[in-house]
Amino acid sequence: MLSQQLLQQDIEIVTAKNGQISATYKGLNLHSTYNPEREAQKLVAENTKNAEAGVFLGFGLGYGAVAFAKEYPTKTLVMIEYNPIWFMLALSTIDLSAIFEHQNFVLLVGAPHQTIISVLEKIGIQNCSFFKTKSHILHDEQYFSNLENLINRNLQKKEINDRTLEKFSKLWLKNMCKNINIATTLDGVDRYFDAFKGMNACVIAAGPSLDEILPYLKEIKHNTLLICVDTALRACLNVGVEPDFIIIVDPQYWNIRHLDGLSAPNSIIITELAVYPSVFRFSCKEKLLCSSIYPLGKYLEKNVTQRGELGAGGSVVTTAWDFARRCGCSKIFMAGLDLGFPENKTHFKGSTFEERAHRQSSKLNPAETDSFNALYGAFPYEVNNYEGGKVLTDKRMALYAWWFESKCLEFLDVKTYTLSPKGVNIPGVVLASIKELLQLPDISAKKTNVLNKPSSTDFNQQKILFEKALNNAKDELYQIMKNAKKAQYICKEALANPKSNPISINKKLKEIDSEILRNQAAELASLVFPANEKLSKLTENAKNPLEKSLIIYKEIEKAVFIHLKFLEKIR
Structure with missing residues (x-):
């Protein structure tokens, strides 16, 4: 039966010149016609030296995966195949026992792309070595091509995150240390997780199409849980609408400028520990903290209380969507989510960006110059919109679009709709009309009951736990610094004395490394430690x-010193 299926798949079993079994697909060799095993060993040796995992995108008869399993018994081995027949081919042709005996083996057959990406992210996608042979993926070329695109986007995201970390890490740390005392008095966002089940949400983003939604915003607020990103708040207030929630998580100074001169006494702000400190002086009903994505915040939560995690896809609107999901809303309507430049517009009318461009404009530098730079500065390209036409976007916004696409696949019980027909067409996000939104039932009374629910947090106890965690962090950081200095001394002594016993030196340094890694505060220093x-x-x-x-x-000592410098200023 398998032989008939192989013939239908255009697969032919052949014998290599050294007597080992090989195969062809549509005339293309899956492995070497001379020595398949040696070819696989060479390929693995050349491409796996610095990787922690080997990922095979298709694997033919499995020679490469077997070679990897034998050569690297402790590294993670991932084999990906879409068609079960091809996996059965490998299983029935060569000895795969080395693979199945491997202690870190992951097999993904017919798995959805998002499942594969989730597995690779857990392993550490940037630490993977990818193996791809054209003849191994040709039978399902589109499947593997789409998977490769998703992998490349993830790698791009990691590169962007590393550059951002290098540029802003000290700012984030400084902000967190300034905000810690305020944090002791705030509740967590998890207070509202699943509190709005059965209700619909509307997330207000700051894209150009928001102008078309604003006239209907008062009615929309009656029918949905209204969640607004910081960049769109001014637009909401200008039409007399205070959102139920305002999301602000970007730590940069220029981000807080979107709130200049504004107040929202009936809105609740969702923010995180690393935001610019003046966020906590904004006039609103209440401020809640979500879980921090930065090491110091994570350390404090681990030792004090969990705030509630929200997804972060590089843009505040991704966090806003995830908050709506965590609230229990099964339908999420996105307003102003263009992720592109419909009709060559960059922002809604009256946005902070637009107003600043007008304020700073001059005869030689008109506001139109800023608009042109915003539109063409990131090398835009055309993609499909929901009307069947084209819209300009760029790589940064394409990453956000991919984030929404991946989350729609991950959370199939949550339906996401867009009210922006001229925006980027995102698979999984369905176009809806404003009329549909206005026909939803009024949930004002239900929302009010939930929003007025009092906090159950014991803030006195929370403050005590914060103080204890901070003192522990400082003690542990001082211990890391002591060990880093001790290790430097050992290195310098060994370098100055070429006759030093290398085995003894290596043993001493390994002991210090183990002490540093066991230290609970080791992760803290990673924030300002140099990226790879x-x-x-x-x-x-x-x-x-x-x-x-x-x-x-020396870099470890420097990173610890920076943390202690800011932590010692907390009073």
């Missing part, structure tokens, strides 16, 4: 492993 690319540049001129180790220990 920068660390590689710092150590590229090191003449030997000891010199490289010395540089790394």
